[in-house]
Amino acid sequence: MRNLFSRPGVGLSSLNSELQQWRGIRVKVWNNNLEQALVIMQRIMRSSGIERMIKREQTHHIKNSEKRVLARKNLERKIRSQDLARKLKAILIKKVRGL
Template sequence: MNTITRRVTGLVTRASYYLLQQERGIRVKVLNGNMEQALSIMQRKMQSSGMERLIKQRQTHHIKNSEKKVLARKNLERRIRSEDFSRKLQSILIKKVRGL
């Protein structure tokens, strides 16, 4: 229990100001002194808000090849979506300028 709280507070102290601002927004009520349940709820909230991903990105540790492949695929999909959107936007703007 104590190691979990130390790990969480260690992550908070190492996080940048931006992350600290986001972390202040997450609040968890401890009911009947049940700290384990509160920590699991906090972890779920952190995962759903994307904060856990941001904290993991800041960590400098070995990334498994399977994780690298997943990240590379997501980055490729994001780039393709962005390029596709910019191409569509450009064609719309060209039509608008030409008065079509």
């Protein structure tokens, strides 16, 4: 990291592109065991959220029935979140008022 900033003439855009190259997943392969390396890579992808990001970026056709199901799930999630926020707000108001 130090040599990136110490080089004269390095612009912000080239610095940004070099930092982008550092990101990613690296897995060491021990004793030519690719299966184990793949298992580790999948675990890392799952825990870092890359897998969800890839699935979200897929551009395949989604059937209307799937769209309806996803829309209903999103609406239910939103309503649950609003209900929880409302309950927490009521609890906080009671605590502040000393009831």
